[in-house]
Amino acid sequence: MDRLRGGGQMDGNDSGSARAALVAALDVVGLAPSERLDRIVRIAREVFDVPFSYVNLLDDTLLHTLTPNVAGEPTSGPLEWSFCQLTVQRPGPTVVPDTLADARTAVLPGVTSRGIRFYAGVPLTMPGELTIGSLCLMDVRPRQFTPQDEAALIDLGRWTEQTLAKGLQHDRLLEVVEALAPPPVHVPGYALAGLSVPYGDLSGDVHDWTVADDAVTVTLADIMGKEQPAALLAAGLRAALRQHEDLPPVAAVGAVEPRISEDLSRASAFATLFHARLTPSTGRLDFVDAGHGLVVHLHADGTSEIRRSRDLPLGLHPEGVPFRLGTLVLEPGDALIVASDGVLDLGDGTIDTLTDIGRTFRRAPNTAAFLETVRLRAAEHAEDDVTVTVLARDDG
Template sequence: MHQGTSPTSTGSSPEAVRRAALVAALDVVDGGPEERFERITRIAREAFGVSGSFLNLAGTDVLTIKSQQSDEVFGPTIPLQDTFCGRTIDQAGPVVVPDASADERFADMSMVVEDPNVRFYAGVPLRVGDDHVKVGTLCLVDPRPRTLDPDDLALLEELGVWAERELAAGADEDRLRGVLAGLQPAPVQVPGYRIGGMSVPHGVVSGDLHEWHLADDALHLTVADVMGKGMSAGLLAATIRGALLARPDEAPEAVVAALDEQVAPDLGRAESFSTMFHGRLDPASGRLDFVDAGHGLVLQMRPDGAERTLLSSDLPIGLHPAGFERSSGSLVLGHGDVLVIVSDGALELWDSTLSSLSRLGALWREAPDIDAFLARVRARALEHDPGDDLTVVVLARD
């Protein structure tokens, strides 16, 4: 219980400015209701049998109700000083008010004097960031005076910890998306060719990767798919990408052999593996030398309508026996030829078989523009969730 503290001015103090900046960085204020927060307030209301439960975020002088479970709907924004949260924002720990009408800090508030005639209030602080800045509260209200015993208060604090982790997870996902955006290959100009691609993660992080760059007048191109999904697959994919970029101008056989030696142990410890198609294109001749490590998801289309699928005879990185040489291959991209390289998530857009590659080829022929083609693949993925990471890369010779 915290008694005898008069309402404080939140204004634009350094603390309020920092709090508002942190709330803005969380990027959840304008997103509307989210089930990850609704679940917490719903459980809180049912667990304590109160008329209302709220998850609030405090700016400089406005309180935003991110989630509420209440018969009477409030907000979504309220002047901070007109709220229990705003008047106790400077207090470090939980605040329990058995009867607000008898507490000089809150007796003049409209929600106490008028409908809904709040009497009981209990709130726990929500903190995020390295400095554990208080950005809001998880709170309970009820029109009947009451209090909380130690076990009840402990439960409310645990729900508050849950809310803090959800807030932090959202911030981490935003930062992670920013990092992943920075890992996308930079655009390259190859006279006589067009190249483009996309990766759509099944969750936040993708275990797929696609990479291309120019070195010694050649285009080096890679598509890889780490087994599994989520954070672990994404970390392994980032490791593979780093190893690739450390060898920017080596021949495909040398690159994949080095990956077998360097990355396979990490994959083994994670009980994972990665398929990979890695090639080097000579733009003048159209010759593409490549190594296919268990990938086999490459479609070559010719301007006369003919097409062929390149199959793999090697095992993925992480499963290929040490000391055994890999096989290599080559093809020639003629004028008007198109190469489509995908991860296995693309097969799930249709029937999970290699015939899905021909379906992709048909999409390309209907709209032989890379941006338009990729937009159509994205639209297909929205209608038919592949349930897996999805990567599509197109290399077309004019």
């Protein structure tokens, strides 16, 4: 197995949950080796004349080999013990002609105890350009690797990806992604609820919230695209923001933006985002609106105000430019409705649809009834994912 302690890092925690969810959905870790995958590594050993070849998957912290080469060989180990941590950091092959001569690998236990002197690996990706593992070669002697060798390894990697994708259990993936929906929470003096209605089986929208003693964090994001690729990117964005839920919105979005933008760029996508932090005692809501602009503030006196975006979406926002802070106050009797752009299909397709959604909320007997109305209208009219989050303050 590729258990070689190293000093590199995997691609961070920002997309770890999305990757772990997809690895779980593949449902192959811990099972008997697949003949289809064993065939690939047998051919790899023969083509490149190496003693070892592995197909590896990785989750948040562990690397799992699906193709042990030796009877009784461990099949799981810490990711930081592996060459795979280097391979997943770049899109192309990672080649180490002499592991003792490379500072990244010279101190790995696999080098010092197993005698591994050569490594070559190629990352394995799934729809949405999410890297989930590697196909790798190892030898006990240093060797050169030509451009033709790299091209052949890439071809074997694509074959491996196709083999894994054929085994993807769609129902399992659906369950995992749906499990990322936030659970109901109780915030004294407020009602907080939401729903997401996917256009297909999986949604590229994500809504989330977390509650602490002195703050409530509310998030709604919309990934360009639909179905599995967008859903995986949405899950990664949710996980990244949860890593920084204790930070103010500008700092939190600024912290996750570089890595998320890389993921979005690889998938030729972008994400609009509304990320806010409420102080319940005062009703003050600080927020970042990155290209979202689908927020309506309903005032207790019957008026409403549409809050427009102040920054570009993630993936399009200029590098190094800080996000701008927005602020509003939810007075007693006020409500805030945040929606994805699919909600525009429920009206005339213009921003005025938000005002109509606000009227629907005011007429509804309660938040649950309002959300059920949105659900029914989305099922009938929407041509995109529809997500709505409501944050309402009691009359007091």
